[in-house]
Amino acid sequence: MGKLALAAKTTHVPSLYLSELPGPRHGSRQAAIDGHKEIGRRCRELGVDTIVVFDTHWLVNAGYHVNCAPRFEGLYTSNELPHFIANMEYGFPGNPELGRILADGCRAMDVDVLAHDATTLAPEYGTLVPMRYMNQDQHFKVISVSAMCTVHYLNDSARLGWAMRKAVEEHYDGTVAFLASGSLSHRFAQNGQAPSFADRIWTPFLETLDHQVLAMWQRGEWRAFCDMLPEYAAKGHGEGFMHDTAMLLGALGWSAYDGKAEVVTPYFGSSGTGQTNAVLPVTPQDGAAIPAAQAWAGAGNPCASRL
Numbered sequence: 075m076g077k078l079a080l081a082a083k084t085t086h087v088p089s090l091y092l093s094e095l096p097g098p099r100h101g102s103r104q105a106a107i108d109g110h111k112e113i114g115r116r117c118r119e120l121g122v123d124t125i126v127v128f129d130t131h132w133l134v135n136a137g138y139h140v141n142c143a144p145r146f147e148g149l150y151t152s153n154e155l156p157h158f159i160a161n162m163e164y165g166f167p168g169n170p171e172l173g174r175i176l177a178d179g180c181r182a183m184d185v186d187v188l189a190h191d192a193t194t195l196a197p198e199y200g201t202l203v204p205m206r207y208m209n210q211d212q213h214f215k216v217i218s219v220s221a222m223c224t225v226h227y228l229n230d231s232a233r234l235g236w237a238m239r240k241a242v243e244e245h246y247d248g249t250v251a252f253l254a255s256g257s258l259s260h261r262f263a264q265n266g267q268a269p270s271f272a273d274r275i276w277t278p279f280l281e282t283l284d285h286q287v288l289a290m291w292q293r294g295e296w297r298a299f300c301d302m303l304p305e306y307a308a309k310g311h312g313e314g315f316m317h318d319t320a321m322l323l324g325a326l327g328w329s330a331y332d333g334k335a336e337v338v339t340p341y342f343g344s345s346g347t348g349q350t351n352a353v354l355p356v357t358p359q360d361g362a363a364i365p366a367a368q369a370w371a372g373a374g375n376p377c378a379s380r381l
Contacts (some may be wrong), residue, residue, distance in 0.1 A: 076246035078239050078356050079120040081322055082113050083254045085339065085349040086131070086203040088158035089272070102273070107207050109339030109351035113253075114208030116353070123248045124169045124215040125208065126176070126238070128321045129200035130256035130314025133222040138180065138187040138234055141195055141218040142173020150202055164202050169215040172246055176217070179241025185234045200255040214251075221256065221321060222314040228304060231317040235324025239359075254322035258284040260313035263346035276346035283310050284341060284348040291335035291352065300329040313347070327359035 085106050093103035117125065131154075132139070147165040152158060170191035177189035197205075201218040209216065219238075223231065235252070242250050259280040263271035275281035287306065290299050299306075300323065307316040323331060331354075339351035 075244060076242040077249045078242055078252060078325065079122055079249045080113070080117055080251040081253075081326055081354045081356050082251070082338075083256075083319065083322065083335075083350065083352045083354065084110065084113065084204050085257065085344075085351055086200045086255045087257070087344040087347070087349055088152060088155050088199060088203065089344055090203055090207070091159050091162055099272075103344075106339050106342070106349065106351060110204055110207035112338055113204075113351065113353065114214075117208065117251050118213065120251075121249045122214060122251045124172055124217060125205070125251045125253060126172075126217045126219060127197075127201040127204065127253045127255050128219050128221040128235075128318035129198050130221045130318050131198035131200035132218060132220040133224065134220040135224050138185065138223070138226070138231075139220040140173045140177050140187060140189045141168075141193065141197060141220075142170045142176075142189050142191045143168045143193050143195070144170055144191070146197055146216065148196060150196070150199065152199055159199060159203075162202065162206070164197075164206065166205055166209050166212045167215045169217055172215070172242075172248070172250070173217050175241050175245045176219075176238045179245065180234055180237040183233060183237040183240070185230055185237055187234065204253060204255055219321070221254075221318040223317045224315075226315075226317065228307070228315070228317065228320045231320035232324030232328050235321035235326075236328070238321075239325040252322055252325050254318035256313040256316070256318040257344075258287060258312070258341075258348040258350065259310045260347045261311040268345050271343070271346045273343050274346065275343040275348050280310060280348060281343070288335070288337065288341060288350065288352070291354070292337065294332060294334040296323065296327075296331045297329040322354065326354060326356065330359065331357065333357045
């Protein structure tokens, strides 16, 4: 019935918002903003009606959760970086119907997911920042999925991604995009040093590691990447323990995925962290994601969030 038309790994650094404002950071993140706009343009071209965001700024301590209220609107100030994002306006429609379909599809595949369609819960900036540039005209409905998962297994997040794709394809009458909203390495600059790392990575090791990972994605070396994901999440300080990435790859076929990433925004440093926008082409899959993720979990991989 439905279709997953676009998948991407996206940045959400709050300096994108600062880049809009007068001051020393004005224009500094235009390449990332342009990357978001390009992803939004492609979504329109593909007929996407709803963007589902795996948001590494939504922290949860039990279960997986879907925020699918009918509408999201308000002013947002980051409790983490209130000097970066303050009183940022947002507004866009939600999609309660699809949110319930996604949660039902996950539970049918033994992944504990709850849909929240009657809620005052506001989205986090992992959703709000990309939507500011991809969805300025509120063309797309938006759903946010918790992806800073503190006591969860990465293989369960991969299963969630695959279950959500199946739910879209089998039970939804529409076209959807999935975004993994999070960084690559995510080691912030030490307190007091942030200004000098505004456009840099915290260490040469992390920068080299990120570049190697992006090259693997561009070459389509997904089996090797999936095998190294738990260790990369730990040693590379992956944002949200890289559950957003596991969800996205689960939707695409996990280690059986055969696409090659297209980097839309070249890799850049931000406050010590490693960032990019990359589109991962959606290719046909035969259901190999679930047994592949199960085998990966059962082979002794340390795939808990806190490694």
